[in-house]
Every structure is written in structure tokens, then in C-alpha cells.
Amino acid sequence: MGRLIGLLAVFVLIEFYCFQAVRQVTKNKLLRWGYVIVSALGIAYIIYGFSQFDRNHGTNHQSLVAGALVVLFYLPKAIITLLLILEDVVRIIRGIVNYAKGTKVQRNEKESFVPSRRKFVSHIAFGIASIPFISVLHGITIGRYKFEVRKHIIEFEDLPEAFDGFKFTQISDIHSGSFDNEEKIRYAVDLINAQESEALLFTGDIVNSISDEMIPWYDVFSRIRKYKYGKFSILGNHDYGDYAHWDTQEARDKNFEEICDISPKIGFKLLRNEHVWFEKDGQRIAVVGVENWGVRGHFQKLGDLDKSTEGITAKDFKILMSHDPSHWEAKVLEHPKNFQLTLSGHTHGSQFGIEIPGFIKWSPIQYVYKQWAGLYEKVGKYIYVNRGFGYHAYQGRTGIWPEITVIELKRKK
Template sequence: MIQKFIYIILLFIVLGEVYTCHLIYKFTKKRSVVFAYLLLLVTIIASLFFYFNGADKSKGQTAESMHVMALLLLFLLPKILISIPLFFEDMFRFTRWTSNKFIYKKIITNSRSSLLTKIVLVAAGLLTISIIYGVFVGKYNFKVREETIVFKDLPNSFDGLKVLQISDLHVGSWDNKAAIEKGIEMINAQEYDILLFTGDFVNTLATEADPWIEVLQKIKTPKYGKFAVLGNHDYGEYVKWDTEADKEANFTAIKNNIEKSGFKLLLNENVVLKSNNDSIYLLGVENWGLNFKKAGDLQKTSENVPADAFKIVMTHDPSHWDAEIVNHQQKYQLTLSGHTHGMQFGFDIPRVLEWSPAEYIYPEWGGLYNKGHQYIYVNRGFGFHAYSGRVGIWPEITVLELKKSK
């Protein structure tokens, strides 16, 4: 399925270049301009090939490689947007020409719609501007999102508990200290009783955190503390290691750096939160994903947790909720995840228009979902990865207030 999707994308990339050359010639009437564009295209492709071929595979994703990816998207996405409507218009024009010529025996003007061309060019221009905005502004355009969730079985003493969630820091992507400090100031400005970080501390390497540990230590510690779990990127599995010992040392250093940053790391374990005579349980599961590392062990994480206890589960990948948690014989009232980033692209106007390509991969890709009396909140991520920007899906700080139904 994924391979077919890739082939379709490649087809529209090629078509996009064909249509681009056609439009350049249409508006300039000069073959030399088309030739100059093709020369630029070949130069860019060759440069990208040599860059990625010569990149240090032991470093994984870096700020530099993500800027290159942003340039690649800037070069390709507007052309894909151009190619899709023009391709379908050409299919329609060809069908109409065929029927006119062979069925109706008529010769009818079958030229391209100038209105469609203008609309497509305007849309491509807006997409280009959006990608540029996403790189320079959008990736640090932090937004606070608030939700209230009502539970019948929430212990009385925890009525009104405020949970602040962040996810997917990807500190190796950060390139603006002032912007990150502003995001942390926004976190500290919130009222919250517990802070939960749901994984992907780094892109790959423990050393990515070195410039940021002191900055992260500035996040205020609330009444019940700050807790973290691991995400798929925290296991160092996206680079080639010289030895297994090197990989394990990197993994150990990542876990240590999470702790140094002020979080209590939960590794398939739970802690009990107490207030007066009431208690709730916080469960921290290691990464478990349908298509990613399955280090999470829900059974182990739930050891010594009473079946009727109120539980908050931290698990990085939301696919874990559908695959195991929501249908488990025990009831896990609230699950917190991240991972999807909302693909860092889409439309996200709360309760008005929420769409991202991520929804075609993850049924729960961003925001609050429920099945019966069990809920999952998927944070859209504080950081960014792969593409050094965000378009429409802004970095998120989540504040969840838990209320007991009357």
C-alpha cells in the first residue's frame, strides 16, 4: 500500500515538472527560460543526491538535514499541487476531445481553462508562502490547548486536577534558544498539578540534549511532579552503530539526560498519586507502536495497580491505545500520547476545521477522542522533526482539567 502511494507521488512529481515547464513557456514564450529552469532542476537534484549520499549516517536527523528537507518540500510540493488539478483537467479534456472527434464528429475548442490555471497558480503560491512561514515562524508558534474531561469514577480529591502534557521535544531539531525559552515561559504561565512528557526527547543521539538540559530545567515542578516516557526516537535505532555497546551507551545517556532535565522517567512502571485518602495511578509505558519498536509492556506497567483504580496511561504512540489499551480487561480511563506531530501540516482550527494527512495513518492523530468512558488525548508535539517547520499544525502545550461528574 505504502509502495503504491510512493509511486503515485513520484508520478505527480514528474507531472508537476512537465506542467511547470509548460507554464513557464506559456507565460514567457522563451525556450531559453525553460532550458534555464531545467538546468536549475538538474543542479538541485544533483546537489541533493550528493548531500544525502555524503551525509554522516551516524548522526541521524540534524537541524541542517531538516533545513535541506524544507527546501526540498518548498521545491516539490507546490508543483505537486499544480499537477493534480491540471492532470484531471487533461483527462477530462482528452475524454471530451475523443467523444467529439469519434462519436459526434464535431470539432470543438478544447483549450485549457484559464481560470483553473490562475486558481492553481495562486494556490501553489500560497503553499510556497506557507512552507516558508512554517520554517521561520510556524515551528515555534506555540499554542496552549485546553480540554476538560469528565469522569464518573474520578476520586473526589482529584476533582479539578490539571494535567499539563507536552510531547515530542526532538531537542536535536531546535535551533532558536530564545524561541524555546518563550515556549517554556508559556508552560510555566499555566496552572497545573502534574506535568507529563510523552516521549521523543531526542532525534537519535544523547548529545543532542547537551545545549538544552539547563533550559529544560527551568520548567517549574508542580505539586505531583514531572514525569516522562520514551518515544521511538529515544532508542537510537535510526542510525548505524559501530557496536551494540555504543548503541546501549547512547540509550543510557538519553535516559540520564531526561532525568537531568528534571523529569522522572517511567520505564514500564507506575507511581501512585495521593490526595487525602484518595489515590490515582500514573502508568508510564515504554514505546509501543504498530509500525515501530514494541518495548512497551502494559501488563508489567500495571503490576500492583488495583483493577478498579483510576488510571492515567502515558504511551508515546496512539496506535497502542487502539491495539491494546482501550479493549483491555482492565479499564484505563485516560491515555496520553503524541508521536504523530499532526504531520506538521494541515488545518487546525479547534472545533471548526481539523485536518491533517496524519488522519489517514492514525485514527487518533491530534486532540481528544473517546470510546465509551475511556479517553485518549494525542498531543501534536512541542518540537519538530524531518521537516524544519510547521504549517497549520502548531506546536502544542496541552492543559487537561479532570472533573468528576456530579
């Protein structure tokens, strides 16, 4: 209850400051009332959308839209509020200074203790706030389906010669329960099929929570072509049904079994703490798939590196599929079986950030995960964190686009 009151107080503060800014920027009553009406409608839908969320049925369209509206409206409004609060602090300081001067020299009695708010500050606040507003609006309308193919070449000294130049495609975090545009998803599947790869590896989170979320999308994902070495998948944290309410353990178990059955229905082999061999010209590499393992307390720790590598030696070349990148530093790097390359997802790059190659790469998720998007190396071992195919919670992607990854393995000369 205390948190709810605190959150309500923050929203009231934001609305108060933003309306003050609107009053300063325009004297037009029609525009002022327009702002009030739009804000009221936005708040009404946010309340309605979140009220429609039912943990028995997982994330729905209304709750996703409500979450998107919170980001769209209240991120810019929070910026306006912060700037005006900072101005208020300056105004109070100026008032104190003026008062102090007034005790020493003749004081202008017409001047109030706190100087009036400066109109240009409100103009600046709206100008700055328009940047995230436009960016988030783009992320909601276009960015969430702005699929991007990223290609990387990674070199290894111990890569078998037969696999020099071996290419595979990685996708991650489909979150089928969030989709609402079949044409865009079909386009993305066509992009996957267009890549000249010999295998396809999916690193978890096929749904948001409920197996039925995949029903409308079976036909679309069944269109993914066959690969020479096959298509393989693992489970992500959302694939265990932990984010839904279950009346009985039997219902929860049934949902989990149905989620595990999704992979073979669309032509993937699900790896659950096990491995497969890719063989070529008498040489081979292992693809190891573990269940979800995350450092943070509420995430499952079911990934078993020892079990999944039975029959594999430290000298064998391995590609490890592990959904949560925190597994890498916590367990994988120092494991005696020597995992040369790890593939993860999970973070989505927060679906919000700035990426300009060679200049900046930032997202709030980097304060939670050290490895959050792209390629990382330590002691000659690599992890690639896919930015995710779908989206969840926030119905958009701002600056961090949905990703299809193509990795080429090369032997160091």
C-alpha cells in the same frame, strides 16, 4: 534501483509540466530564466542536503532543510502538474470528439487533433498552488515555533474527590536534535512554566536518535520549574536509537543509556513500565508510564501494562502515559486494569493539516492513526494525543501547531 528511477521520472514529469505552465503564463525571458535558476538551485541544495545525512550522527540541519525544500517546492509543483495533466485528458477527449464530428461534417483542417492548451488553466493552477506554497513557507519560517496552549476539562465518575480540579501539563515529542532557535525554545519553556499545573507529564521522543542532540539544550529544559507532584517522562520510539546506524551493539546500548539519563538531568523521573502515586487528603491516583508500544510492524512493542500496574487495582484511578496512540485501541481499552485516561503523542498531527475548531480537522496522518490529535472517548475511557512540542523530518509545521496541553480532571456530579 527501480524505486529511484521511478522517483526520478516523477520529478522530471513535474518539472516538465511546471515549465510549460511558466511558458504559458509569461513571455518574459528574464522571468522564465529566473524560474529555471531558482528551480536548479533548489534541486542542487536538496541533493546536497540529503547527501549530508549520516545515520551515524542522526538528523542534521542540512537534511532537515532539504526535506523542507522538497515540501515547499514540490507540493505546489505537484498540484500544478496534476491540474495540467487533467487538462491534457480533457484536451485529448475534445480532440477525439472533434475528430468524430469531422467525419460527419466538413472539418476545419486548420485545427489540430488535440486543441491547444488554454492559458487561463495555467493561471488557475498557479493560483491554487500558491496557497500551499505560502502555507508551507509560513510553516517553515513561523509555524514550527508557533507554540499553542490547549486547555481541556475531562470528567470522570470514579475520580477521587480529593483530585476534583487537579490540573497537569502534558508535553510530547521534543525532538531536540531538530531545534535551531534557542530564543523560541526558551519562550516555550516559559509558556510551560506559566501554566497553573501540579504535575508535568512528558510522553516521549526527547531526541531524534542520538543522545548528544540534547547537549545544547540541557540548560534550557532545566529551567522548567518544579511541580508539587513532580515531573515524569517515558520513552518514545525515537529514544531507542533505532533510526541511526551503530557499528557495535555496545555503542547502541551506550547511546540508549545516555538517553535514559537525560530525564534525571533535567529534573524528570523516567517511568519504564512502572508507576507512581499522587496522594492527596488520604486519596490517590496512579500515573503509569510504559515503554513504547506501536501496532505497526517496525515499532517496538516493549510497553508492559501488567508489569507497570503491579499493586494497582481496576478500581484505582489511572493516568497512563504511552507514547504511541495505536496502543490504546490495540491493548489499553480492553485491559482488565481499567485505564481511565491515556496520554500519547507520536503523530505530530503530521505537522501538516487544517484545524478550524467547529468546522474542520484534517491531516494526512488520520489515514494512518484513528486517534491522531486531541481528545477521543470510547466506552467512558479517554485518550489525549498531544500534537508535539518539536518537529522532525519536515522542518516546519503547517496548520498543526506545536502544543502544550493543560488538562483539568473533574469528578462528574
